Amino acid sequence: MIEGVIVKNLDLYADDRGWLTELVRSDELPEGFKPAMSYLSMTIAGTVRGPHEHKEQTDYFCFVGPSDFKVYLWDNREGSATSGERQVFVAGAGNPKIVVVPPGVVHAYKNVGEVDGLVFNAPDRLYRGEGKSEEVDEIRHESDTDSAFIVD
Numbered sequence: 001m002i003e004g005v006i007v008k009n010l011d012l013y014a015d016d017r018g019w020l021t022e023l024v025r026s027d028e029l030p031e032g033f034k035p036a037m038s039y040l041s042m043t044i045a046g047t048v049r050g051p052h053e054h055k056e057q058t059d060y061f062c063f064v065g066p067s068d069f070k071v072y073l074w075d076n077r078e079g080s081a082t083s084g085e086r087q088v089f090v091a092g093a094g095n096p097k098i099v100v101v102p103p104g105v106v107h108a109y110k111n112v113g114e115v116d117g118l119v120f121n122a123p124d125r126l127y128r129g130e131g132k133s134e135e136v137d138e139i140r141h142e143s144d145t146d147s148a149f150i151v152d
Helices: none
Strands: 006-009 013-015 018-020 039-043 048-053 059-065 068-075 086-092 097-101 105-111 117-121
Touching (some): 048 068, 059 086
Antiparallel strands (some): 006 097, 039 117, 048 105
């Protein structure tokens, strides 16, 4: 496990109408974490998002389906107890998870299912800051052919 990363099971409460899951509860958030916004993204089957990292932002991902995602994490922080470590796991329809990714941890995910999948995120920073007037807090590694951050 990478230091500072939280991976938590999501409970699905099912009945004859379908299911419900609690994505964000203030009494279960990491100490000091306060979401600033939220968004939902759709990733086409077989497609990868990332790898990238943030300088200041913490991401709060929820993988619930309807597909499965292979999640990749690399600790790129100097001085971290797990610096250089890699963590890979599957989350989504078959294994619903919350994944909290702190700054400096490179992350990517690939839709490994056969259908398009949804991912919810509630980061603690506004995209491009107040009024979308700032630079994006992101270091992209997708195009770096010499990158250590390889998604298979």
